[in-house]
Amino acid sequence: MKKVLVADDKAAGRELIRTVLEQCGHSVFEAGDGAEAVRKAREILPDLILLDLHMPVLDGFAAFQELRGDERFAATPIVALTASAMQGDRELAMSAGFTGYLAKPISLNVLRSEIDRLLEQETADVVRP
Amino acid sequence: MSSAPKLSTVPRREVSLLVIDDNPASVELVSAAVAQSGLEVLTASDPEEGLDLFRKWRPQIVLTDMVMPRLTGMEVLERIMEVDPATDVILMSAHYSTESAVEAVRKGASDYLNKPVSIGPLRERIAGLVEEVRKRQRSLQLEDELRTNSEFEGIVGRSPQMWAMFWRIRRVAPHYRSLLITGETGTGKDLVARALHRLSPVAAGRYVVLNCSAVVETLFESELFGHVKGSFTGAANDKPGLFEYAHGGTLFLDEIGDMPLATQAKLLRVLQSQEVQRVGSLTARKVDVRVVAATNHDLRTAVAEKRFREDLYYRLSMVEVETPRLADRKEDLPLLQRHFVARFAAQYGKAIRGITHRAQIRLSQHSWPGNVRELENVIGHAAMMATTDMVDAQDLPRYLHAPEHAAEQTAAARPAGGTLAEVERAHIIRVLQETGGVVSAAAIRLDVPRTTLNALMRRLRISRDDL
Numbered sequence: 342m343k344k345v346l347v348a349d350d351k352a353a354g355r356e357l358i359r360t361v362l363e364q365c366g367h368s369v370f371e372a373g374d375g376a377e378a379v380r381k382a383r384e385i386l387p388d389l390i391l392l393d394l395h396m397p398v399l400d401g402f403a404a405f406q407e408l409r410g411d412e413r414f415a416a417t418p419i420v421a422l423t424a425s426a427m428q429g430d431r432e433l434a435m436s437a438g439f440t441g442y443l444a445k446p447i448s449l450n451v452l453r454s455e456i457d458r459l460l461e462q463e464t465a466d467v468v469r470p
Numbered sequence: 471m472s473s474a475p476k477l478s479t480v481p482r483r484e485v486s487l488l489v490i491d492d493n494p495a496s497v498e499l500v501s502a503a504v505a506q507s508g509l510e511v512l513t514a515s516d517p518e519e520g521l522d523l524f525r526k527w528r529p530q531i532v533l534t535d536m537v538m539p540r541l542t543g544m545e546v547l548e549r550i551m552e553v554d555p556a557t558d559v560i561l562m563s564a565h566y567s568t569e570s571a572v573e574a575v576r577k578g579a580s581d582y583l584n585k586p587v588s589i590g591p592l593r594e595r596i597a598g599l600v601e602e603v604r605k606r607q608r609s610l611q612l613e614d615e616l617r618t619n620s621e622f623e624g625i626v627g628r629s630p631q632m633w634a635m636f637w638r639i640r641r642v643a644p645h646y647r648s649l650l651i652t653g654e655t656g657t658g659k660d661l662v663a664r665a666l667h668r669l670s671p672v673a674a675g676r677y678v679v680l681n682c683s684a685v686v687e688t689l690f691e692s693e694l695f696g697h698v699k700g701s702f703t704g705a706a707n708d709k710p711g712l713f714e715y716a717h718g719g720t721l722f723l724d725e726i727g728d729m730p731l732a733t734q735a736k737l738l739r740v741l742q743s744q745e746v747q748r749v750g751s752l753t754a755r756k757v758d759v760r761v762v763a764a765t766n767h768d769l770r771t772a773v774a775e776k777r778f779r780e781d782l783y784y785r786l787s788m789v790e791v792e793t794p795r796l797a798d799r800k801e802d803l804p805l806l807q808r809h810f811v812a813r814f815a816a817q818y819g820k821a822i823r824g825i826t827h828r829a830q831i832r833l834s835q836h837s838w839p840g841n842v843r844e845l846e847n848v849i850g851h852a853a854m855m856a857t858t859d860m861v862d863a864q865d866l867p868r869y870l871h872a873p874e875h876a877a878e879q880t881a882a883a884r885p886a887g888g889t890l891a892e893v894e895r896a897h898i899i900r901v902l903q904e905t906g907g908v909v910s911a912a913a914i915r916l917d918v919p920r921t922t923l924n925a926l927m928r929r930l931r932i933s934r935d936d937l
Contacts (some may be wrong), residue, residue: 342835353568360575366831446566450581450595 343460346370346387348378348404349422350396354445358391361449362456375399379407386413389459391443393422394430402437409438418459422447485603486510486527487596490520490546491535496562496585500533503593509600517541521549528554530603531596535585536563536570544573551578555826555862556606558599562587578828610824623665625658626809629799635662635791642789643669648741650726650786651764653793655910656843659764660724662791666762667720675719678712683728683920690733692749695740701750713746716759726763726786727772728919731779738782761786766910796838796845803834803845810846811861814853821859825852828863832870839915844906867937869903895930898923899937907937 345367349355352373359369370385372378375392376399382390390408394401401421408414421434421442434442440459443452487509489500497513504511512529514520517538524532532550536543543561550557561574564585571582581595620628622636642649643666651659660679667677685693692702696711712721723729729737740746741761745754763786772778796802807825815822825833829852838844848867855865863871888896898916905911909927913920926932 351568353572357568357572357575360572364575364828364831366835446568446571446582446584448581448583448595449571449575449579450598454598 343367343388344370344385345456346372346378346382346385346390348372348375348391348396348401349393350374351393354393354422357447358452361452365453365456367456367460375401375404375407378404382408382414383411387417389456390414390417390419391422392419392439394434395424402433405437405439420455420459484508484510485531485600486512486529487531487533487600488512488514488520488523488527488529489533490514490517490538490543491533491562492516492538493535496535496587499587499589500592503589504596507593507597507600509596517543517546521546524550524557525553529557531558531560531599533560533562536561536565544570544577547574547577547579553858554860555828555858556824556860558603560595560599620805623661623668625661625665626806627799627802628805629794629802631794631799632802635793638791639665640669642666642791644671646670646760646789648761648763648786649789649791650769651762651791651793652769653764653766654795654841655766655914656841656908657793657795658842659766659793660722662793663720663722663724663762663764666791667722667760670720670760672719672760676716677720677722678716679722679724680712681724683725687730690730691736694733695736695746695748697749698751701748705750708748711746711748713740713757713759714755717757718759720760720762723761723763725765727765727767727769727778731777734779734782738779738785741782741785766914796841800834804830806842806845807833807849810849811853814850818853820853820856822853822856822861823859825861826863829861829866832863832866836870838906840905840908840911844908844911847906847908867903867906869906869937891930894926895932898926898930898932902932903937907934 345362347355347358347369348371349358350373355371359371362369370381370387372381374396378390378392379399392401392404396404399407405419405421408417408419418440421430421439422445423430423434423442424445431442431444441455443455487504489497489511491497492515494515497515501511501513512523512527514523517534517540520534534543534546543563547559547561550559555578558580559578560581560583561579562583562585563570566582566584574582580599583592583595620626622639625632625636639662646666649666651662653659664677667673680693692705692709692711694711694713696709696714697705698708699705740757743754744757746757747754769778769783769787773780773783807830811822811824833845833848840847848870849861851867852861852865856862898912901912901915902909905915909923910920913923916923918926
């Protein structure tokens with residue numbers, strides 16, 4: 342069972358991801374904004390982090406910088422949640438260094454397989470101190 | 471355990487897909503998307519008609535529109551899940567909302583697409599699902615073949631640990647005179663004992679079982695060695711003991727750790743001399759008996775604490791077979807699940823085909839403190855509860871519904887209070903739930919003898935219905 346942190350200011354969006362990932366057997370933690378995401382990440386040390394790009398207090402990009410600056414998350418996969426209506430978000434996310442992105446509305450199957458792929462990679466490639 | 475019951479095997483068939491949409495353009499789009507794939511495609515413009523087709527042809531993949539006359543896509547999803555929860559259902563809606571997507575996932579949908587759906591991604595999505603369906607079919611078939619090739623004298627397993635154990639049993643069975651089986655409760659020590667007997671040169675002789683924890687201390691010696699008339703109050707006749715009864719065969723002493731020290735000394739003498747003396751008799755009789763003893767306690771600790779005779783321990787443990795814990799051979803879970811599903815399906819006369827992916831995940835996350843016996847209880851329960859031909863997550867006993875760590879959290883958060891009896895009762899029920907109702911496993915966790923736990927359960931009126 343892996344720990345996944347989902348940061349999104351919309352409760353329904355977090356709920357959807359939680360429901361899908363819990364069915365796959367993962368445990369899901371939620372944050373409502375970028376600052377809360379950083380705080381929770383430090384507390385629970387998740388195996389995977391999903392960040393919505395547009396959030397209050399600290400947006401996804403800023404939260405991403407903060408997390409990558411912390412050596413404990415140097416190798417943690419961090420995925421951007423982008424609104425497909427916002428052209429260019431995807432490119433921005435990839436150039437900022439996000440591990441991947443998921444376009445909203447999220448395809449459940451893509452979500453499942455992407456998460457499985459990233460979590461498997463994580464156990465295979467990353468040796469934690 | 472008899473040989474594995476035959477599975478009512480599902481006929482091998484091609485993958486088929488059903489599209490339900492009242493908009494013909496949408497049906498055409500889906501048909502076009504899968505045209506090249508060799509899929510069999512069924513179409514319906516009306517939800518009721520779609521459900522009829524589903525019941526008749528049982529396609530593995532269903533695409534349905536959300537808004538239709540008479541029945542919504544959500545209702546179609548519900549009806550399909552009632553018939554076959556293993557179906558991949560994809561909902562399509564022009565009015566996507568995250569809330570309805572959550573509801574769809576809860577009800578078992580595999581995907582929820584936003585209309586208009588473009589042909590490229592749809593083709594990819596379906597191709598992915600078809601690949602998964604084919605993979606599932608292949609693995610079901612493989613598991614079936616493996617299951618028949620993975621049984622050794624009624625013991626199911628193909629993990630390295632089990633292969634090592636089978637090899638050891640085969641090696642020692644022709645030669646041993648006495649032998650010790652160690653392993654946690656529920657790991658099948660009794661099956662190993664029976665296998666040893668069947669593979670031994672005395673397979674045609676009697677196989678006699680004595681559970682040492684169930685014998686009253688004062689009657690132990692009479693039970694094992696017999697007695698002569700008048701040797702103690704109540705000994706109205708001459709009676710042979712189990713050793714004499716098992717002459718020319720095998721005597722299985724389960725839970726040997728519970729044998730009283732005085733009896734242990736006499737047992738050792740019998741093992742050394744191959745002679746028994748009935749209680750109250752002066753003459754010894756020759757017996758030819760192979761002795762298999764089993765324990766789930768650490769006998770070395772018992773020896774250190776002077777509860778078990780060291781000389782008997784060494785005599786028995788010269789040949790030792792250890793049964794692995796289920797947690798150490800989780801790769802055997804799918805095989806064991808299939809084995810028990812087939813058995814209980816036959817027992818209850820239900821046509822159960824297997825276990826859904828969701829339910830399998832729950833099973834694979836559990837730590838199985840009660841080992842295979844716990845799994846057997848769980849599948850038996852689930853097979854009884856199943857309303858379709860697949861065992862699904864909600865058919866599992868309640869304690870398996872949430873991941874284990876969540877259960878611990880709620881337990882920790884539970885406020886302290888109530889009478890001692892209430893707290894004791896609640897705690898025992900919780901531990902029993904965690905061990906799948908296996909009392910001996912619960913007793914180990916609670917660090918009390920099983921007999922004590924049984925007495926407590928009677929006093930606190932704890933029954934199966936409380937679990």
